[in-house]
Amino acid sequence: MADPKKLYIKTYGCQMNVYDSERMAEAMGGSGYEEVGSPDEADMILLNTCHIREKAAEKVYSELGRFKGLKAENPDLKIGVAGCVAQAEGEEIMRRQPLVDLVVGPQAYHRLPEMEAKTREGEKVLDTDMPEEDKFEHLKSRPKAKRGPTAFLTVQEGCDKFCAFCVVPYTRGAEVSRPVDRILTEARDLVERGVREITLLGQNVNAYHGAGSDGDYTLARLIWALNDIEGLERIRFTTSHPNDMSDDLISAHGECEKLMPYLHLPVQSGSDKILKRMNRSHDRDSYLRLVERIRTARPDILFSGDFIVGFPEESDQDFEDTMDLIRQVNYGQAFSFKYSSRPGTPAAERALVPADVADARLQELQALITQQQRARQDAMVGQEVGVLFEKPGRRDGQMVGKSDHLHAVYVDDCPSQIGDLRRVRIIESGPNSLAGVLI
Ligand code: SAH
Ligand code: SF4
Ligand code: F3S
Numbered sequence: 001m002a003d004p005k006k007l008y009i010k011t012y013g014c015q016m017n018v019y020d021s022e023r024m025a026e027a028m029g030g031s032g033y034e035e036v037g038s039p040d041e042a043d044m045i046l047l048n049t050c051h052i053r054e055k056a057a058e059k060v061y062s063e064l065g066r067f068k069g070l071k072a073e074n075p076d077l078k079i080g081v082a083g084c085v086a087q088a089e090g091e092e093i094m095r096r097q098p099l100v101d102l103v104v105g106p107q108a109y110h111r112l113p114e115m116e117a118k119t120r121e122g123e124k125v126l127d128t129d130m131p132e133e134d135k136f137e138h139l140k141s142r143p144k145a146k147r148g149p150t151a152f153l154t155v156q157e158g159c160d161k162f163c164a165f166c167v168v169p170y171t172r173g174a175e176v177s178r179p180v181d182r183i184l185t186e187a188r189d190l191v192e193r194g195v196r197e198i199t200l201l202g203q204n205v206n207a208y209h210g211a212g213s214d215g216d217y218t219l220a221r222l223i224w225a226l227n228d229i230e231g232l233e234r235i236r237f238t239t240s241h242p243n244d245m246s247d248d249l250i251s252a253h254g255e256c257e258k259l260m261p262y263l264h265l266p267v268q269s270g271s272d273k274i275l276k277r278m279n280r281s282h283d284r285d286s287y288l289r290l291v292e293r294i295r296t297a298r299p300d301i302l303f304s305g306d307f308i309v310g311f312p313e314e315s316d317q318d319f320e321d322t323m324d325l326i327r328q329v330n331y332g333q334a335f336s337f338k339y340s341s342r343p344g345t346p347a348a349e350r351a352l353v354p355a356d357v358a359d360a361r362l363q364e365l366q367a368l369i370t371q372q373q374r375a376r377q378d379a380m381v382g383q384e385v386g387v388l389f390e391k392p393g394r395r396d397g398q399m400v401g402k403s404d405h406l407h408a409v410y411v412d413d414c415p416s417q418i419g420d421l422r423r424v425r426i427i428e429s430g431p432n433s434l435a436g437v438l439i
Contacts, residue, residue, distance in 0.1 A: 013056065043074075046080045146193055148419075158212075188229055210222065212225075287325070304334055304335075324371070389411075
């Protein structure tokens with residue numbers, strides 16, 4: 001048999017890109033490729049890109065420029081661009097960077113092997129179609145390769161919400177839910193290969209509505225079905241939209257044993273004026289009430305959020321409203337971004353907040369979040385938590401894992417193996433992690 005060809009994939013952006021990169025590596029395995037950790041000796045380089053903010057998109061072009069030397073050394077090297085920049089700027093990529101042989105959008109990954117074959121014949125190929133067929137059906141994983149203890153599983157893709165700042169509805173297309181049976185089959189397969197924790201993915205994962213052999217499934221019903229899989233210990237899901245937090249999903253947080261007490265629930269802003277202009281379709285009060293209801297169902301739940309500061313026409317008062325909302329919710333984790341104008345989105349036409357004002361607001365917001373995050377972490381000291389061990393730590397004999405609340409936990413002199421789920425008592429809280437001892 002010929003030596004395997006080498007594939008190097010670099011992944012940017014969200015967890016769905018991580019999942020997609022795994023599927024692309026598996027699909028290319030069928031064409032004789034094995035994945036490698038460096039671009040140096042690769043026969044093919046794929047950048048799986050993100051278009052969410054301007055910086056993310058620009059990174060791709062500078063990264064591509066760096067491959068010039070490699071291509072000069074190895075004229076057989078093929079360079080491909082996948083992901084959301086590919087979808088949004090496909091033809092421009094080909095124009096701006098002649099090194100690129102292949103551009104593939106997120107809905108066309110199952111065609112990657114044929115596309116690669118064409119590049120071997122010297123063609124340049126671009127496929128950013130959004131076909132009706134189910135790409136996941138064509139992206140079946142190679143059977144039985146051993147895996148680490150945690151995995152992502154895409155159950156829903158695309159978005160129909162059209163927030164005024166966001167490119168995702170254009171790059172990922174309309175909301176589509178995968179059928180229940182395929183998800184359950186994939187989940188069982190992951191568990192057989194060593195996975196203990198599955199994070200269900202979707203741009204609007206809680207809008208999931210999939211067809212099952214016994215009727216329609218909401219995300220909550222899907223979670224309950226996954227809860228029955230023996231050997232699967234933990235279930236998470238991300239990202240949720242506040243308007244799709246249905247009653248059954250809220251009560252699942254109180255009742256479903258394997259569903260972890262962590263919820264990423266982006267709000268973006270605490271000002272009703274800005275939320276309206278963002279086309280978020282929820283307001284400040286409805287979000288705060290929702291948080292209360294979820295906390296009633298699961299008092300120890302940890303909320304995580306996303307915030308955009310400096311959205312066009314955000315006044316000092318609007319920003320204060322956001323800070324006030326953060327104080328009320330008390331987040332355990334959050335991601336915050338300075339607004340980035342994206343071509344083709346409705347907000348791109350509007351006047352920007354001065355950059356220094358936006359920068360100052362971002363700093364102030366991040367300081368508050370850090371404080372809340374740290375307080376929540378410090379409050380874990382003395383508590384018992386479940387920890388799923390994922391890898392050895394830097395120190396000899398040390399293991400690192402994630403708690404139920406997704407805190408990184410270090411245990412010294414730890415006899416546990418990767419994939420073990422153990423009870424741990426937290427003894428110390430550091431800047432970004434906890435330390436504990438096995439019980
Ligand atoms: N619902 C999606 C959100 C994807 S984008 C999901 O599945 O995660 C992730 C976050 O990026 C958003 O919640 C928002 O806070 C931020 N974001 C999106 N567009 C942005 C823009 N134009 N400028 C700055 N931040 C943005
Ligand atoms: Fe973007 Fe809004 Fe859809 Fe999230 S809900 S992906 S922020 S359009
Ligand atoms: Fe980025 Fe696309 Fe994900 S724009 S955040 S990679 S859906």
